Amino acid sequence: MKTAFINTPVGILELKGDAEGLASVLFKDEENDVVSEKIPKELKDAALQLQEYFEGNRKEFNLKLSPEGTDFQKRVWEELQEIPFGKTTSYQQMANTLGDPKVIRAAASANGKNPISIIIPCHRVIGSDGSLTGYAGGLHRKKWLLEFENPSPQQSLF
Incomplete structure (x- = not known):
């Protein structure tokens, strides 16, 4: 599972995922969470689409998702x-x-x-x-x- 931290207008988001898809996007409030300099290829599309969303250029996401749950x-x-x-x-x-x-x-x-x-x-x-x-x-x-x-x-x- 790959991890990346991105900065957004609502704070730092932690992205986790792999070849199966995006598993989580969580808000992080800890001061030791540092924005990732390099985004793993498995998370690049998610990071880009979130950036487009926050820029006002995306209203729908088109990502492979793989959340764990019942x-x-x-x-x-x-x-x-x-x-x-x-x-x-x-x-x-x-x-x-x-x-x-x-x-x-x-x-x-x-x-x-x-x-x-x-x-x-x-x-x-x-x-x-x-x-x-x-x-x-x-x-x-x-x-x-x-x-x-x-x-x-x-x-x-x-």
């Missing part, structure tokens, strides 16, 4: 990838889409265990009341990502 978690993560750029859904809507409104807690738990931040857009899931419920990368990052993807238009002063 079948249910993988189903939730696949569903997350269907949420369009600039849009959000609720945990309840996600449970309904999965076919059972009662799996809301399981869906929320799987969402929280998503190992591929941003690319599998778990930040696009919010509470039914519009609240910014938990986010593994911190609510400040979730807020930043949602505003980045759907900036509020400038309001008129008059």
Whole structure:
């Protein structure tokens, strides 16, 4: 498994993957995490696509993904990838889409265990009341990502 650290507007991201695909994109807050000078070839495309995303030039990712998880978690993560750029859904809507409104807690738990931040857009899931419920990368990052993807238009002063 290869590893690379890249700098982004939301902090340092740790990318891990191999020939099978990208296994994780995690937020790093430790001061000893240093941005990689050389990105392993297995991670170059992911690093490039994330850079394009943060530059505002990419709204969809086209990468081979290989997250580890249960079948249910993988189903939730696949569903997350269907949420369009600039849009959000609720945990309840996600449970309904999965076919059972009662799996809301399981869906929320799987969402929280998503190992591929941003690319599998778990930040696009919010509470039914519009609240910014938990986010593994911190609510400040979730807020930043949602505003980045759907900036509020400038309001008129008059």
